[in-house]
Amino acid sequence: MSQNHYSTIIIGAGLSGLACALELQNQEHSDFLVLEQSDKPGGRIRTEEVDGYLLDEGFQVFLDSYPTAGQLLDLPALNLKKFEPGALVHLNGHLYRAMDVFRRPQHIVSGLLSPIGNIFDKLQIASLRKALKKTTIETITQRKEHTTKEHLRQSGFSERIIDTFFKSFYGGIFLERELQTSSRMFEFTFKMFTEGSATLPARGMGQIPQQLAEQLPPAHIRYHTAVEFIEGQSVYLSTGETFTADQIVFATPINITRSFLPSLRLPERPWRSVTNLYFSADYSPLGEPIIALNGDNQGLINNVAVLSDLSPHYAPEGKSLISISLLGLPNQEGLTDEIRKELRSWFGAQVDKWQHLATKAIPKALPEHLPDAAPLPEPEPPYFLCGDYLESTSIEGAIISGQKSAKKVLAHAKN
Ligand SMILES: Cc1cc2nc3c(=O)[nH]c(=O)nc-3n(C[C@H](O)[C@H](O)[C@H](O)COP(=O)(O)OP(=O)(O)OC[C@H]3O[C@@H](n4cnc5c(N)ncnc54)[C@H](O)[C@@H]3O)c2cc1C
Known part of the structure; x- marks a missing residue:
């Protein structure tokens, strides 16, 4: 019995x-x-294996600086593969580098010249990094809250960097581009990104x-x-x-x-919702393990990453696995064609050869986390x-x- x-x-x-x-x-x-x-x-x-591709249930990353998760998990056994610190930002038909120049100093000049924010924004990022490194997570969780957008404005960031970078970068984390999520969540994730890397386990989340x-x-x-x-x-x-x-x-x-x-x-x-489209291609359109963001504030795509650029286990040999995230739950009818059209302005005609593998609509991804x-x-x-x-x-x-x-x-x- x-x-x-x-x-x-x-x-x-x-x-x-x-x-x-x-x-x-x-x-x-x-x-x-x-x-x-x-x-x-x-x-x-969860991760599903389909015809040799590893399809995570939505684009998620593990930050290797998470202190408690890092203690509980056997990180070496997960064989974590790191994204480049920073991002590419798609703006007016170009992909610009917005790199973490503390960890990628070779990009300091291109970073300063890029149209993603101004010099004061870049100095502000440096001072926020310094301040949050010294602040404990416990302190962050007890701080006065407001929306992330208010927090960025009060911290002195320009509307330009909020529009071109923060809306899509944090949009992809909070699953909302209005940046209404609590500033505590912003400070927590900013601290984690400062202290570590966004990673994927080699064989899927x-x-x-x-x-x-x-x-x-x-x-x-x-x-x-x-x-x-x-x-x-x-x-x-x-x-x-x-x-x-x-x-x-x-x-x-x-x-x-x-x-x-x-x-x-x-x-x-x-709930915050997200839709994830997976495509297969013969070549990686990015050619490096980096997240590409939509800095234009137009279109459905929020972010793009080629997961097989991080870990070859994500795709069969000779193939690339491309993950596209859209915030919310757009109408599925004709969605693949619409996304392919949008992707053409990012990567050109090569996208016509990409094979659509799957669309994952996730209505219940994150519970809303508003201030107060x-x-x-x-x-x-x-x-x-x-x-x-x-x-x-x-x-x-x-x-x-x-x-x-x-x-x-x-x-x-x-x-
Ligand atoms: C698309 C997406 C992107 C994300 N991105 C990130 C990211 O990049 N980084 C990050 O750190 N976090 C990210 N998250 C958040 C993270 O995945 C979640 O915070 C975490 O997994 C939640 O774990 P949980 O145990 O609280 O809840 P859940 O994972 O929801 O677990 C609840 C469990 O309860 C079970 N259950 C429900 N009802 C019943 C029932 N009646 N009987 C028995 N079992 C039941 C469910 O099946 C489920 O297994 C993301 C989440 C999503 C969905």
Whole structure:
């Protein structure tokens, strides 16, 4: 007969649920079970292999400066491949280099001459780097918040650099180009970019949750197991089974947790959406591991990267894998043709030879993270919240949240 009572049940095997489970295991609290509705771990991070191409679920990067994620993961085993620091910016039909001149000093002259911002912007970036290097993440999370756009303006950045660079660079991170996201998120990511590199695991982003899940005994995670509802300490599954637990961790996105715990009155958080198109080509249009941004403020494309320029595992031999991100969920009808047309102004006629591999529309990518959101209510034990929405909406935030909820579970279990 299978066990149906556990000390702790964790609902969701995204990064936050996995990090929670690992922390419990490390603290020798081993009577736990993770329930996951999908066929594999990772939640919003997954990689699918299709005809020799590795297709991540949306363009995501791992910042190798994430301190907590860096401690939990075996980074050498992920074989992280780095993007060049900085970006190419597509503006008025040209691709300009906007490089991090501290790490790529050879680009200082082209950087100063490029039309992406002015000399004061470049000095401002230097002073922001210096200030944020000295500031801890803890301090950033307690700072007064406003929108990222207000923050950039108050910091003295010109409208030009906001329009040509920040809107697409941070648009790609926040999944919104109006830069309404909290300035704390801006400062956190700016600090992480200053201290490290944007990377991809050589064999796809899905390796990150995979590596965490492999550290747990297989019997402690059940896939294809959706939780339908909770009543007291009972967890009712779609399979018709019922489990009970002394502690129940909701490592599900905020909207799902909200429906499990209606009396808690978690606020509704709108989702930021993104659409990702993958193309295959015989040659890389960029020829280097760098992110290219739309600095024109026109068109649907936000950013372009050739993932096989970072890691050859992303495409079969002799092929390049091109990833195009569009913010929101544009109408799918005729979308490939429209994007190909737009890409012609970036890369010329070669794009007509590219083969469209897949379009991934991701309606629920990131929960909105606006400034001055009301503090979230916390449930009474035996319930515990867990998820990126409690910290920063990022890989680092999800892992921190998982570890914090495990500590709360352990404190409760001891009493
Ligand atoms: C397109 C995209 C781009 C991103 N870019 C970046 C980036 O570049 N860098 C970065 O750091 N972060 C990025 N992020 C954010 C990062 O991926 C997330 O913050 C993180 O993965 C969230 O983890 P989580 O555990 O909080 O939630 P989730 O990953 O959503 O995990 C929740 C889990 O709960 C499961 N679940 C839901 N309902 C049930 C149920 N009823 N029963 C059982 N299981 C259930 C789900 O299947 C899922 O596995 C991006 C996200 C997306 C989608």
